[in-house]
Amino acid sequence: MQSILADRRDGRRHTKADLYDFAKGAASGSIPDYQLAAWLMAAYLNPLDQEQTAWLTLAMADSGERLDLSGLPKPWVDKHSTGGVGDKTTIVLLPLLASCGLTVVKMSGRGLGITGGTVDKLGSIPGFRLDLSPEELKTQARSIGLALTGQTPDLAPADKVLYALRDVTATVSSVPLIVSSILSKKLAGGAETVVLDVKCGRGGFMRTIEDATNLAEALSSTAKLCGLNIRIAITDMDQPLGSCVGNVLEVQEAIGVLSGEQSRFARLCISLAALTLEASGLQPNRSAAEAAARAAISTGAAKQKATEWFAAQGATVNVFSNPESMKTAPFVQTLDHSGAAGWIDDIDASVVGQVVVDLGGGRKTKSDQIDTSVGIRLHCEVGSRIEPGRPIFTVYSSNETAFLQAREALRRAVRVSPNEVDVREPVLRIL
Amino acid sequence: MQSILADRRDGRRHTKADLYDFAKGAASGSIPDYQLAAWLMAAYLNPLDQEQTAWLTLAMADSGERLDLSGLPKPWVDKHSTGGVGDKTTIVLLPLLASCGLTVVKMSGRGLGITGGTVDKLGSIPGFRLDLSPEELKTQARSIGLALTGQTPDLAPADKVLYALRDVTATVSSVPLIVSSILSKKLAGGAETVVLDVKCGRGGFMRTIEDATNLAEALSSTAKLCGLNIRIAITDMDQPLGSCVGNVLEVQEAIGVLSGEQSRFARLCISLAALTLEASGLQPNRSAAEAAARAAISTGAAKQKATEWFAAQGATVNVFSNPESMKTAPFVQTLDHSGAAGWIDDIDASVVGQVVVDLGGGRKTKSDQIDTSVGIRLHCEVGSRIEPGRPIFTVYSSNETAFLQAREALRRAVRVSPNEVDVREPVLRIL
Numbered sequence: 001m002q003s004i005l006a007d008r009r010d011g012r013r014h015t016k017a018d019l020y021d022f023a024k025g026a027a028s029g030s031i032p033d034y035q036l037a038a039w040l041m042a043a044y045l046n047p048l049d050q051e052q053t054a055w056l057t058l059a060m061a062d063s064g065e066r067l068d069l070s071g072l073p074k075p076w077v078d079k080h081s082t083g084g085v086g087d088k089t090t091i092v093l094l095p096l097l098a099s100c101g102l103t104v105v106k107m108s109g110r111g112l113g114i115t116g117g118t119v120d121k122l123g124s125i126p127g128f129r130l131d132l133s134p135e136e137l138k139t140q141a142r143s144i145g146l147a148l149t150g151q152t153p154d155l156a157p158a159d160k161v162l163y164a165l166r167d168v169t170a171t172v173s174s175v176p177l178i179v180s181s182i183l184s185k186k187l188a189g190g191a192e193t194v195v196l197d198v199k200c201g202r203g204g205f206m207r208t209i210e211d212a213t214n215l216a217e218a219l220s221s222t223a224k225l226c227g228l229n230i231r232i233a234i235t236d237m238d239q240p241l242g243s244c245v246g247n248v249l250e251v252q253e254a255i256g257v258l259s260g261e262q263s264r265f266a267r268l269c270i271s272l273a274a275l276t277l278e279a280s281g282l283q284p285n286r287s288a289a290e291a292a293a294r295a296a297i298s299t300g301a302a303k304q305k306a307t308e309w310f311a312a313q314g315a316t317v318n319v320f321s322n323p324e325s326m327k328t329a330p331f332v333q334t335l336d337h338s339g340a341a342g343w344i345d346d347i348d349a350s351v352v353g354q355v356v357v358d359l360g361g362g363r364k365t366k367s368d369q370i371d372t373s374v375g376i377r378l379h380c381e382v383g384s385r386i387e388p389g390r391p392i393f394t395v396y397s398s399n400e401t402a403f404l405q406a407r408e409a410l411r412r413a414v415r416v417s418p419n420e421v422d423v424r425e426p427v428l429r430i431l
Numbered sequence: 432m433q434s435i436l437a438d439r440r441d442g443r444r445h446t447k448a449d450l451y452d453f454a455k456g457a458a459s460g461s462i463p464d465y466q467l468a469a470w471l472m473a474a475y476l477n478p479l480d481q482e483q484t485a486w487l488t489l490a491m492a493d494s495g496e497r498l499d500l501s502g503l504p505k506p507w508v509d510k511h512s513t514g515g516v517g518d519k520t521t522i523v524l525l526p527l528l529a530s531c532g533l534t535v536v537k538m539s540g541r542g543l544g545i546t547g548g549t550v551d552k553l554g555s556i557p558g559f560r561l562d563l564s565p566e567e568l569k570t571q572a573r574s575i576g577l578a579l580t581g582q583t584p585d586l587a588p589a590d591k592v593l594y595a596l597r598d599v600t601a602t603v604s605s606v607p608l609i610v611s612s613i614l615s616k617k618l619a620g621g622a623e624t625v626v627l628d629v630k631c632g633r634g635g636f637m638r639t640i641e642d643a644t645n646l647a648e649a650l651s652s653t654a655k656l657c658g659l660n661i662r663i664a665i666t667d668m669d670q671p672l673g674s675c676v677g678n679v680l681e682v683q684e685a686i687g688v689l690s691g692e693q694s695r696f697a698r699l700c701i702s703l704a705a706l707t708l709e710a711s712g713l714q715p716n717r718s719a720a721e722a723a724a725r726a727a728i729s730t731g732a733a734k735q736k737a738t739e740w741f742a743a744q745g746a747t748v749n750v751f752s753n754p755e756s757m758k759t760a761p762f763v764q765t766l767d768h769s770g771a772a773g774w775i776d777d778i779d780a781s782v783v784g785q786v787v788v789d790l791g792g793g794r795k796t797k798s799d800q801i802d803t804s805v806g807i808r809l810h811c812e813v814g815s816r817i818e819p820g821r822p823i824f825t826v827y828s829s830n831e832t833a834f835l836q837a838r839e840a841l842r843r844a845v846r847v848s849p850n851e852v853d854v855r856e857p858v859l860r861i862l
Contacts (some may be wrong), residue, residue: 005601009475033469038600041472044440169469170436 001035002095008042008410016055023158024222027190040171054225060184067134067190072141073281076103078191083115083160084237085203085353092269095306098145099296101282105141107189112363114353119150124247124326127316143344144308155188172256179218193229195276201238203349216431228280232431236424239347239382242266246327246361246375255323258303264381268426307397329373329396333403337386337409343421344384351413352376355406359397383423388418432466439473447486454490454589455579460493471602479607483499485656491615498621503572506711507534509622511613514546515636516784517672522685523548523700526737528574530727532713535775536572537579538620543794550581554758555678555803557748563623575739588618610649624660626707630667634780638841642831647862652688662710667855670778672696677792677806679757686754689734694813699857760804760827774852775815782844783807786837811853814854817847
């Protein structure tokens with residue numbers, strides 16, 4: 001390990017065998033945390049090149065079990081988002097893709113900070129299980145075409161160790177480390193075709209289109225070196241995604257989209273679904289793929305598939321026929337626009353995300369308990385016309401004190417222009 | 432700590448308060464090892480500037496107790512060497528300086544790798560105590576003018592933690608980290624005037640005169656910022672220092688020099704003593720200081736002081752009147768020169784040092800037990816005339832197998848030239 005550390009420190013190339021030893025040592029605990037942490041800092045400052053990033057990715061994927069999906073009806077796909085404020089895309093996309101004929105198996109994470117986690121959102125559906133074993137995942141995917149579980153300690157255990165250390169050593173924002181972390185989990189989860197949603201803006205990890213493009217290009221080239229079929233969309237995360245932020249509220253919004261509601265968020269789901277259907281080879285081109293995705297929603301097939309999915313994973317209530325069975329917080333107050341008429345020019349996703357964390361709907365530290373019933377409903381988006389006295393936000397909080405704090409922050413999140421502002425389409429770039 | 436890590440990672444300046452928090456956290460254990468390790472790697476790659484190095488030095492000195500020597504008769508001095516093969520200078524220098532009228536209080540370390548440690552050498556004198564308390568140190572220094580102890584956990588505890596981590600994270604060879612480690616211990620030990628011996632060559636840490644000069648200049652400027660009166664000698668460590676390497680053998684050699692034996696090593700001791708006497712203000716200039724040091728040896732005053740010192744620290748035998756009371760290893764063999772006549776052109780100190788470690792006289796890892804009785808006696812130095820059949824080395828080993836391994840390595844350590852080679856003086860540069 002001393003020579004691996006010295007190589008990284010001095011910017012020399014690692015061998016593939018070195019990176020396999022490193023990942024195995026991280027997973028087994030035979031390399032102590034302090035040496036891993038020193039390596040991570042050295043790798044932040046002397047980044048791995050593309051080939052070494054691919055080797056580290058494969059080494060982390062091979063550091064534990066790898067899910068063997070070879071028995072499933074092909075084509076199967078996986079989907080991943082770098083995370084954002086109000087990002088409930090997975091809940092729509094999985095049944096939508098399955099209803100179009102793909103098989104989808106996915107591991108999802110819990111939320112931390114302003115970016116929520118799919119596991120927390122689905123966990124707010126009464127009875128929903130997120131601890132499926134590899135065997136259960138495969139059986140369910142075979143029978144209904146989709147399955148989702150929380151992260152399991154058996155898949156890519158080296159990533160689990162390294163990710164936790166990156167979080168506390170100021171080494172999260174290193175492109176090769178992000179790339180190997182994301183892709184190693186996809187490989188360990190048995191993926192062949194992957195669609196990645198790289199979020200760009202204040203509500204996500206990459207703030208600028210340049211940073212997001214850098215990450216997307218690194219993900220794309222590393223994935224190819226690792227033998228993955230990959231497509232990447234860079235999508236806007238500067239304003240909150242969709243009209244709801246907060247776990248139960250977001251599931252309700254996803255149910256609405258699956259039931260046919262139109263919105264900017266619904267358009268993102270259709271775009272990502274089309275990208276996936278084309279990438280998998282199931283549809284010959286993007287426009288045919290978009291038509292298929294739209295049809296799956298308008299015919300009710302996607303909603304039907306979601307109903308089957310929720311039931312298969314243990315949901316004790318049909319949330320489509322009874323969306324109010326998911327409890328929202330008791331203290332509900334609406335904030336109206338108090339200024340002059342105009343157009344919404346900006347809604348800062350990071351502020352809205354932080355308000356939801358402060359309401360108790362997100363984690364400040366990994367061990368925090370969250371309140372899935374709180375959140376924010378947005379009545380407008382960038383480009384919306386706004387008049388005095390018209391609602392901007394509805395706050396779902398547990399009490400008035402929390403609401404009053406939220407109100408102060410939310411007032412600062414919105415900017416109104418006297419001039420007309422264009423609606424911003426969610427997809428910024430496709431790679 | 433996350434912001435301190437991010438600052439170092441991005442090469443920003445720390446505040447003095449940040450570095451005090453960092454050192455306190457390292458000493459108390461409130462900052463976990465993995466964060467310290469990540470910081471060390473970041474500091475290796477984005478080094479601290481001079482002012483921050485001084486702040487870190489002060490912070491580490493203040494991370495525990497600071498020895499208060501204010502009750503002692505002034506002037507008092509401290510001495511430090513960066514460590515080398517055969518470096519027993521402290522054993523000569525301390526009684527020599529005390530016999531010239533200075534007060535010397537010193538903490539010394541144990542050896543690791545090819546560089547031996549004064550604690551191990553003095554520890555081979557029967558009964559010699561190396562665990563003096565701060566109070567005992569002061570009392571003894573007041574009564575006989577000198578005292579030496581092993582490192583105590585109470586002084587500069589942050590350095591103890593950080594040094595151990597540097598050793599296992601490939602971050603030892605960072606000049607600001609070396610500087611703050613050395614000087615924080617001197618400050619915590621109550622020093623006002625310090626003479627540093629920076630070793631240069633294959634038997635020490637700094638291999639080239641450029642690297643040694645860089646370190647010496649950084650030590651000098653940081654010491655001044657910390658209020659220390661400092662002098663630095665850069666001395667040759669390319670061939671072993673003196674005629675003995677190995678703990679008991681080195682004590683015997685030091686006893687010889689204190690008893691008046693002339694040698695290249697004795698000249699180094701006189702030079703360093705003169706530098707110290709001048710630095711402390713006790714002697715007006717270098718030549719007067721050298722004369723005083725020579726006189727202390729020729730009159731027997733230095734030897735007398737050493738006898739008092741050893742007795743004060745518990746020695747149960749007078750090693751001056753009975754040097755054989757220190758046991759050397761039983762298997763003694765001499766290696767003769769087998770080639771043509773000529774002049775010794777090179778003796779690789781790193782090879783000789785490693786042979787002594789392999790004989791059991793040094794530590795490969797910190798927890799190793801050592802055998803103080805083994806070692807190498809050199810019968811020549813660079814510049815010596817050598818004839819076929821004349822002895823080069825005598826090996827003191829515990830058995831024949833160990834001797835045969837040592838013999839192989841030692842044959843490769845020496846190079847003989849057919850042309851006359853100059854003797855190399857030990858002091859390369861004074862700062």
